[in-house]
Amino acid sequence: MTETMPRVELVPPDIAAYRNGNVGVDWVWRWTAAAPGPHVAVVAAVHGNELCGPIVVDRLHRLGIRPARGTLTLALANAAAYLSFDAQRPTASRFLDEDMNRVWDPAVLDGPRRTAERVRARALRPLLAEADALLDLHSMLHEGDPLILSGPTARGAALARAIGLPAWVVADAGHAAGLRLIDMPPFGDPDAAQTAILVECGQHWRRATAAVALEATIRFLAHFGIVDSAVFAAHRPAPGPQAAGGFVRVTDVVTVRTDRFRFAPDAHGMSVVPRAGTVIAWDGDDAVRTPYDDCVLVMPSRRARAGQTAVRLGRREP
């Protein structure tokens, strides 16, 4: 299936000046204020082809942002993949050896296998696991409403609702293929206090995506009293009109079974399908139908192959 990819509107920032870090791990910077407060972390470029996160981290560095209280950690996670970004082949730099957002299970990190992403994740883990709250900035290949993935915990959902942008909050249990950073202990533990959320800020290369990423980051930092949002007054592009949004809990995973899976033309990310039984896709000769009224299509992937997730289905909750 061919699909026209959006033009690359965003310019990947030069991150060379941030390589050395100040905590002994490349690309990781940390500052602690005199006043006590929570430790928050902003993480970018877990996927190397997603430009909005590095744009935000570059902005924070350039503005010389320092915490008014507590501790702020800024991390460019898969900087090596990001540095391989090529606007002529913009999907190729997603990772070097494997998806870095599936390696955060302690059994994987403590295991023997070496990949570029595992080596890097092992270096980052102790630094990131110290954060009281973590914001992981991502973007999406396909067009669709931006959303916050709050993971499975109630405190993740509460933080996502408090941030309020993007307006869609999706509670989900992650992926069978491996733990995401936001699922890593202690963040994914039901009884822990530390919280991590992932923001899908929009399409990878759209200008609006960077504005959403910056606004979500400003709100996240202000929420914890780390940085007053007024600091950003002159550097806060309006993120544009936002979708109405709401809270969605993932109930079903649609897995591709044949090599002839295709979505209905109007199926896009965060579509709300009013009637149960509506055909949203075909897999070979079989129709894929919504199981209940007001079913939300979460991040449909038009590139999924047999055995991969085509879309997740969610139910709206108050």
Ligand SMILES: [Zn+2]
């Ligand atoms: Zn991503």
